[in-house]
């Protein structure tokens with residue numbers, strides 16, 4: 001089977017993990033801060049806080065920004081459930097902003113409209129979490145302007161977008177957001193097996209997130225509320241979690257980071273071949289903005305016209321032929337859990353139209369030319385025969 005995505009592990013990656021296993025520290029050693037510093041430097045941000053997943057990073061990012069009971073957080077319905085679950089963990093409510101069909105990203109027009117209504121109803125969001133779907137940045141400049149006007153915080157869920165750029169700056173520079181979160185799950189662009197990172201330019205937010213990822217405990221005398229009892233002393237100042245990344249994970253992530261740019265280049269090359277081969281007028285790829293250099297975590301096409309009805313048939317036939325075609329994502333608001341919160345499918349019509357037309361094709365750096373041509377030929381044959 002040709003998978004839709006997979007990790008790419010080198011001998012250097014393996015050696016980096018073995019070195020940690022032979023060292024004094026399996027966790028809370030030097031590899032985690034080394035990985036954090038390298039990510040911050042890569043992104044051009046001041047601080048980075050590693051966590052055991054992007055989900056954990058999103059949770060402590062929300063908490064650090066003060067999201068809690070009585071607050072509302074808005075995100076996109078076309079994402080993984082973690083993008084909205086993080087707000088519910090904090091006791092906040094969640095609502096969604098519909099997407100732009102052509103890119104799959106949160107529609108800034110829909111956001112603007114929803115904000116105007118929310119202001120009238122005194123129900124403005126505390127935070128908005130845009131998702132850079134498939135690795136293409138949302139229109140962050142406009143989102144940042146709206147954040148200022150309506151006074152909400154912005155967390156970029158950049159789980160798909162490490163190595164991508166927006167207006168020639170790396171995603172993660174946090175020029176247009178308070179915090180940016182990355183995922184290092186094996187299907188993502190670089191991996192630490194499980195792992196995530198929250199980058200920010202705020203020392204205060206970084207300090208808060210680092211405390212929350214480790215039980216709410218501090219070792220820093222200047223943060224303590226009483227004089228130290230002695231050299232063993234620490235204080236728990238708030239309720240935190242054990243969301244720590246291990247040194248084995250950080251060493252793998254750090255080693256992978258050295259290949260990030262070449263992974264993203266290869267992904268762009270493969271995407272370009274798809275773009276130029278899918279000339280069938282009923283198959284469109286996600287529209288790319290001139291402001292964006294995508295990391296192409298996913299290669300998503302959309303079926304148009306009568307072909308939409310054949311989406312399931314196309315995905316099934318491709319799988320039958322050894323190609324793992326996929327669908328990212330099931331709109332979060334139609335998950336049974338979210339339906340029980342009161343959401344209806346037609347609350348976000350573009351998200352539904354997208355769901356009924358999207359297909360993810362395999363894309364990862366080790367995908368061979370031969371495999372890609374097999375995928376293209378199979379898809380072309382299927383769409384031509386099914387159009388009739």
Ligand SMILES: *Cc1c(COP(=O)(O)O)cnc(C)c1O
Nearest residue numbers: 053054055080082159183185195
């Ligand atoms: C993968 C993913 C997450 C969760 O990442 P984990 O590291 O597995 O917790 C969150 N948001 C999006 C958009 C993702 O794709």
